[in-house]
Amino acid sequence: MTKRRRPDAGVCRECGVEFRVYNTGPMPGRCRPCKSRWRPPRTYADRRAGYRANRLARVMAVRKCIDRAQAATTPKAARRGLPWTPAEDAAVLGSDLRDVETALLVGRTYQAVVARRHTLRKHASTG
Ligand SMILES: [Zn+2]
Numbered sequence: 001m002t003k004r005r006r007p008d009a010g011v012c013r014e015c016g017v018e019f020r021v022y023n024t025g026p027m028p029g030r031c032r033p034c035k036s037r038w039r040p041p042r043t044y045a046d047r048r049a050g051y052r053a054n055r056l057a058r059v060m061a062v063r064k065c066i067d068r069a070q071a072a073t074t075p076k077a078a079r080r081g082l083p084w085t086p087a088e089d090a091a092v093l094g095s096d097l098r099d100v101e102t103a104l105l106v107g108r109t110y111q112a113v114v115a116r117r118h119t120l121r122k123h124a125s126t127g
Pocket residue numbers: 012013014015016017030031032033034035
């Protein structure tokens with residue numbers, strides 16, 4: 001004869017752990033941790049609300065990053081305002097360096113490097 005399981009005990013449907021007191025109610029058959037961990041499924045509106053709540057913080061974080069890079073490269077940008085040479089264009093397009101490092105290498109500001117690559121790619125794509 002097999003050992004009978006207590007009728008009020010069970011195995012959690014979520015994690016498989018045995019529990020002693022069977023849960024009834026909105027989440028039957030779950031252990032206590034799984035029951036308390038459960039949240040209603042996130043809807044599209046929930047995700048949109050989360051996105052909007054964090055939007056400004058993320059924009060400001062990116063802005064801070066750009067400002068820091070610009071501040072680091074501006075004092076050393078000896079070629080600021082001068083025409084771009086083919087060697088500089090090549091460095092902007094084909095370099096494995098980070099944009100800040102490229103800017104320091106060619107004597108431009110960070111934003112100048114970003115804008116120059118944007119311009120070069122735009123012209124390359126439109127012909
Ligand atoms: Zn569980």
